[in-house]
Amino acid sequence: MLCLLEDCSLNCVCSSELAQRISINEIAENMMAFNTNYKDTGLFGVYASAKPDCLDDLAYSIMYELSKLCYRVSEADVTRARNQLKSSLMLHIDGTSPVAEDIGRQLLTYGRRIPFAELFARIDAVDSSTVKRVANRFIFDRDVAISAVGPIQNLPDYNWFRRRTYWLRY
The missing domain is CATH 3.30.830.10 (Metalloenzyme, LuxS/M16 peptidase-like)
Known part of the structure; x- marks a missing residue:
């Protein structure tokens, strides 16, 4: 899109x-x-x-x-993007309404609330080869x-x- x-x-x-x-x-x-x-x-x-x-x-x-x-994604780019995403996720939950929206979105998408430790572990598992593989697919x-x-x-x-x-x- x-x-x-x-x-x-x-x-x-x-x-x-x-x-x-x-x-x-x-x-x-x-x-x-x-x-x-x-x-x-x-x-x-x-x-x-x-x-x-x-x-x-x-x-x-x-x-x-x-x-x-x-084709061209460096590990430095992926590390920067991972850090930005984690920071953005933490900054997003600055009140009760955003937390409620986050819980609702996760329940609809995953059927459960994903703890931040698990979410950050999933984010940290992404490397440049993962980005290239997914980009080639989509x-x-x-x-x-x-x-x-x-x-x-x-x-x-x-x-x-x-x-x-x-x-x-x-």
Whole structure:
């Protein structure tokens, strides 16, 4: 799913390569990566908003970085991402409402509440080979979903996006 936000504005120091590329080149006004888990499936993607004359550069940057997950992921990148995820999870449970939402989401998805120790152990088990394997399964040569509103004349067509899922770049 590509919705042309990692919550990033142009003036912040962003951590992912995609966020850095977007920020340095000022091709998006904001951007966020999202992942939603369900019991039997899931959804992930990137939401971004940009000026009409930046849509092609934004689309290229997003597809380049997503496709790169199939081939080039360093252990340092994975370690940084694991630490960011664990920090985000801890910061998210800052009150009773977020805790209740977290419990409800886990019950619907897993049928039980997963203790943080177990959750962090699962996160720590992910390495660069895991990321590449999963990216090859769900990104490489797969159909994409695109949703766009506004003046999108400069947004590449569906076939352009589809072709970017099987670049043979190393």
